[in-house]
Amino acid sequence: MHRILPIYKLTLRSIFRERVALSMLALLGLVLFLLPAGLESDGTVQGTLRMQIRYSLGVSSFLLAAMTVWVSSASIAGDLSSKRLQMILTKPVHRAEIWWGKWLAVVSWVTCLALLCGGVTYLRIRSMIHASDLDAEAREVVFTQQLTSRRAVDPHQEDLGEEAERLAREQIQSGSVPPGIPLELVVKEMERFLRVSRNAASAGEQVSWTFDLTPPLQEGQTVQLAYQYDGSSMGVGTVPGRWRIGLPDEAPRLEFTRTETPYGEKVIPFQIGKDLSGAHQLVISYENTSESSSRVFFKTDQGVRLYFEGGTFLMNLFRGLLIISGLLAILAAIGVSAGSCFSLPGACYVSAAVLLLQGFSGVVEEVLDKGIPPAEEQQSALNRSFQVFQFQVYKGVHLMIQPLQMEAPLSRVSRGVQIPPAELFRTLALHFTPVILVISGTGIFVFHRRETGGAV
Amino acid sequence: MKTPGGKRGGILILSGVLTLWISGYFHSGLIDLRRTRHLQQVDPDETTPLVALTTVAFGGFRGLVADALWIRANKMQEEGQYFEMVQLARWITQLEPRVPEVWSFQAWNLAYNISVLFPEFEDRWRWVNHGLDLLRKQGLTHNPNSPDLHWDIGWMFQHKIGMEFDTAHIVYKQKLVAQVEEILPEGRIPESGRTPELARALKDRFSMQAEDIQSLEDRYGPLDWRLPATHVLYWSTRGLTYHPDRFDERRLRRMRMQALGLLMRGGRMITLPGHESVWIKVPRLDLMDPVLGEYRSLLRDNPYNGYLRQGYTTFLNDALLMSIQYGNPNRAYELYTELAEVDKEIPPGQAAFQNHVQISLTQNPDTLSAEQASTRIVALLNQSMQTQDPIRARGLEQMAAQLHRIYQDSRIGEEHRVRTGLPSLELLKELVEKSRNP
Numbered sequence: 100m101h102r103i104l105p106i107y108k109l110t111l112r113s114i115f116r117e118r119v120a121l122s123m124l125a126l127l128g129l130v131l132f133l134l135p136a137g138l139e140s141d142g143t144v145q146g147t148l149r150m151q152i153r154y155s156l157g158v159s160s161f162l163l164a165a166m167t168v169w170v171s172s173a174s175i176a177g178d179l180s181s182k183r184l185q186m187i188l189t190k191p192v193h194r195a196e197i198w199w200g201k202w203l204a205v206v207s208w209v210t211c212l213a214l215l216c217g218g219v220t221y222l223r224i225r226s227m228i229h230a231s232d233l234d235a236e237a238r239e240v241v242f243t244q245q246l247t248s249r250r251a252v253d254p255h256q257e258d259l260g261e262e263a264e265r266l267a268r269e270q271i272q273s274g275s276v277p278p279g280i281p282l283e284l285v286v287k288e289m290e291r292f293l294r295v296s297r298n299a300a301s302a303g304e305q306v307s308w309t310f311d312l313t314p315p316l317q318e319g320q321t322v323q324l325a326y327q328y329d330g331s332s333m334g335v336g337t338v339p340g341r342w343r344i345g346l347p348d349e350a351p352r353l354e355f356t357r358t359e360t361p362y363g364e365k366v367i368p369f370q371i372g373k374d375l376s377g378a379h380q381l382v383i384s385y386e387n388t389s390e391s392s393s394r395v396f397f398k399t400d401q402g403v404r405l406y407f408e409g410g411t412f413l414m415n416l417f418r419g420l421l422i423i424s425g426l427l428a429i430l431a432a433i434g435v436s437a438g439s440c441f442s443l444p445g446a447c448y449v450s451a452a453v454l455l456l457q458g459f460s461g462v463v464e465e466v467l468d469k470g471i472p473p474a475e476e477q478q479s480a481l482n483r484s485f486q487v488f489q490f491q492v493y494k495g496v497h498l499m500i501q502p503l504q505m506e507a508p509l510s511r512v513s514r515g516v517q518i519p520p521a522e523l524f525r526t527l528a529l530h531f532t533p534v535i536l537v538i539s540g541t542g543i544f545v546f547h548r549r550e551t552g553g554a555v
Numbered sequence: 556m557k558t559p560g561g562k563r564g565g566i567l568i569l570s571g572v573l574t575l576w577i578s579g580y581f582h583s584g585l586i587d588l589r590r591t592r593h594l595q596q597v598d599p600d601e602t603t604p605l606v607a608l609t610t611v612a613f614g615g616f617r618g619l620v621a622d623a624l625w626i627r628a629n630k631m632q633e634e635g636q637y638f639e640m641v642q643l644a645r646w647i648t649q650l651e652p653r654v655p656e657v658w659s660f661q662a663w664n665l666a667y668n669i670s671v672l673f674p675e676f677e678d679r680w681r682w683v684n685h686g687l688d689l690l691r692k693q694g695l696t697h698n699p700n701s702p703d704l705h706w707d708i709g710w711m712f713q714h715k716i717g718m719e720f721d722t723a724h725i726v727y728k729q730k731l732v733a734q735v736e737e738i739l740p741e742g743r744i745p746e747s748g749r750t751p752e753l754a755r756a757l758k759d760r761f762s763m764q765a766e767d768i769q770s771l772e773d774r775y776g777p778l779d780w781r782l783p784a785t786h787v788l789y790w791s792t793r794g795l796t797y798h799p800d801r802f803d804e805r806r807l808r809r810m811r812m813q814a815l816g817l818l819m820r821g822g823r824m825i826t827l828p829g830h831e832s833v834w835i836k837v838p839r840l841d842l843m844d845p846v847l848g849e850y851r852s853l854l855r856d857n858p859y860n861g862y863l864r865q866g867y868t869t870f871l872n873d874a875l876l877m878s879i880q881y882g883n884p885n886r887a888y889e890l891y892t893e894l895a896e897v898d899k900e901i902p903p904g905q906a907a908f909q910n911h912v913q914i915s916l917t918q919n920p921d922t923l924s925a926e927q928a929s930t931r932i933v934a935l936l937n938q939s940m941q942t943q944d945p946i947r948a949r950g951l952e953q954m955a956a957q958l959h960r961i962y963q964d965s966r967i968g969e970e971h972r973v974r975t976g977l978p979s980l981e982l983l984k985e986l987v988e989k990s991r992n993p
Contacts, residue, residue, distance in 0.1 A: 138642055139641050139642045139645055140638050140639070140641060140642065141637055141638045141639075141640065141641055141681070141682070141685070142641075142681045142685070143638070145638065146637075146638030146639075147638075149636075149638050149639075150638060150642060153639075154642075327634075327635060337674070359674060360671070360672050360673070360674055362635045363635030363636075363637070363672060364635060
């Protein structure tokens with residue numbers, strides 16, 4: 100460690116000398132202070148707050164990522180080409196210590212900046228709330244649904260795999276599925292169909308969800324029932340419905356009647372009374388009381404959720420920023436490792452490509468979700484092999500970026516959804532750290548074998 | 556002591572400053588040249604910094620960035636997260652500022668698709684206003700000569716605000732009244748004339764030019780700017796000045812004639828203090844002749860235009876009924892004769908005229924629109940207050956009451972009643988009284 104520290108200090112000092120890093124820092128300052136003034140939301144305080152969090156911090160995170168790519172790639176590749184590193188290599192320092200020193204400096208630098216951006220944004224939204232002329236009701240909504248940290252509990256998800264497979268086989272046997280479509284894909288579609296059906300209610304029908312609760316409910320506790328659904332009828336109309344909340348196999352204890360336009364998230368806050376206190380399970384049902392034929396479809400993913408109070412917004416923002424810093428740490432590891440084996444432009448390209456892949460992870464998932472397209476009659480063997488190869492490449496890419504996949508932390512923070520400390524720990528320790536260790540191992544190995552004498 | 560390097564640096568800085576000064580010196584001249592020679596569609600001073608920046612900074616990647624923003628906007632809308640939509644619409648349009656279709660789509664999306672998803676009428680208005688502002692304050696800045704955008708703005712006033720399809724239309728109309736009254740008391744251009752302050756306020760708030768307003772008022776007399784139809788007239792007339800193609804010209808002209816028809820049927824708004832959501836519209840029969848003149852002249856130039864001919868016959872029919880209801884049967888008969896000449900299916904002659912009026916005025920109230928029902932009731936109440944004969948007055952009032960009752964009873968359900976219902980008969984009477992003694 101005592102040899103890592105001087106490298107760390109030297110790297111930090113060289114970051115301050117980097118013109119590109121300094122210009123990015125200036126850009127970051129501009130984004131933090133000027134971008135919010137130019138943002139135009141839907142005119143509500145809630146909308147403005149979400150824009151401030153998502154855009155100010157989102158753009159700042161993007162700039163920080165770009166800065167990480169440059170600074171980390173330059174930390175070794177740049178030092179090699181300027182011959183600064185050769186001076187260090189003459190000293191009794193192990194190359195692994197150089198790698199770690201450089202990485203630590205980059206990570207601590209971008210983490211500090213991320214936290215600084217978070218702090219500035221937090222202060223700005225506090226002053227915005229202070230200056231706004233919100234009435235008591237709107238203030239309550241802001242502080243209980245947005246500038247807060249709500250612990251989310253999703254309903255128990257039934258395993259539909261077996262039923263989906265049975266249905267898929269039936270469909271294939273009955274000839275409803277065109278030949279050439281793999282069973283795996285039909286099963287996936289059937290599972291999706293079943294899940295949508297289980298989360299839909301036609302006029303007069305009821306749909307219910309069971310929530311497992313740990314810790315159990317407490318008397319006086321305020322819970323929010325949040326839901327999102329779409330309507331089947333053409334045009335925009337309201338759908339009347341009745342929500343019932345109770346214990347399994349018992350008569351409902353709470354009932355709420357709502358007539359609403361589908362679309363968007365809706366929230367029903369309710370208080371836990373004596374009768375529900377201590378419950379480990381809660382059953383929530385929705386009855387579509389419409390007289391017309393309109394059907395409603397709850398989103399299969401996070402369509403119905405319960406939110407419990409889960410700490411302060413500031414701490415949640417802090418946790419969100421730590422996850423972002425974790426992602427930047429991986430990027431820094433890639434940059435430093437790429438700088439260990441390539442020249443500066445090459446290292447930058449490699450790190451930027453990884454960043455781009457992460458940004459387009461949704462596309463990769465979509466391709467994998469669709470599966471390999473069925474073989475066409477006139478298709479040549481070469482063309483088919485290429486298709487299969489392409490799919491395998493996507494699979495490989497997906498495997499590589501899988502540890503980085505998660506619900507966007509800023510989106511959660513801006514919606515007041517808690518990032519639990521346990522999840523933060525799990526993400527940093529079990530997802531990110533192994534990735535960093537693998538990348539560092541590879542980077543140090545390559546760096547160790549690299550001939551540095553003639554590096555330019 | 557100065558070093559040779561320091562001396563060179565000083566010279567370089569000095570030449571930099573000098574070059575900047577020369578460039579600045581010629582800049583305003585070049586801008587003027589671009590303006591006078593019409594080298595750019597938009598006045599260079601009017602271009603927003605964001606457009607100037609994105610055009611230069613993104614270069615060929617502008618399209619890619621716009622695509623990404625379109626994808627994000629769709630995703631946000633599907634997820635019901637509307638708070639970003641205004642910003643995204645603004646960025647998308649600024650990236651493709653010279654494509655009127657992009658402005659039209661984004662404004663329509665805000666004003667039509669998103670607005671109706673909100674149960675609160677105030678929220679809906681905010682979105683309708685966002686859509687309108689996107690077109691008039693930004694879209695027109697970058698596409699000042701686009702007849703399409705003028706039509707779009709007119710259509711929002713005519714359909715979204717002026718008609719009764721949206722449950723919140725009463726609130727939209729109220730909000731428009733409030734917006735206009737902030738600048739124009741009673742919705743009129745003050746008799747003292749237009750001042751530079753007023754012209755600026757009209758431009759800032761409604762993107763309307765005081766000269767165009769004046770030219771309309773010179774032609775049609777004082778207009779009530781609280782009415783959506785007046786705004787439709789303004790935007791369609793202005794759109795026609797930008798040499799539209801055949802299609803745009805036809806639809807802008809149709810819009811303009813429809814606006815004039817609406818203003819003839821109800822071109823003056825009467826309100827009651829303390830009843831913001833209640834008003835009546837009093838006809839402006841003086842508009843009848845100028846509008847008929849315009850129709851005749853247009854038909855002379857386009858004798859085979861079916862839409863125009865249809866609009867003309869509708870207007871003639873409305874005009875003759877208004878003339879009858881406002882005590883001018885001779886004028887009504889003249890108009891009927893003209894109608895029979897244009898529409899060969901309508902028989903000429905006094906007996907046929909009587910029959911036509913009888914059938915039209917006793918039409919089942921269930922089938923009337925709120926606007927038509929209100930016009931009829933107002934006309935009956937007006938006649939009842941005008942006549943010296945107490946028995947006839949009572950009879951006319953009873954007819955108005957009966958029409959009001961049948962119309963109101965035929966509203967099916969709460970939503971229909973809120974959307975198309977009429978104020979109480981007592982309030983209508985009060986308003987008619989006020990219209991007679993302004």
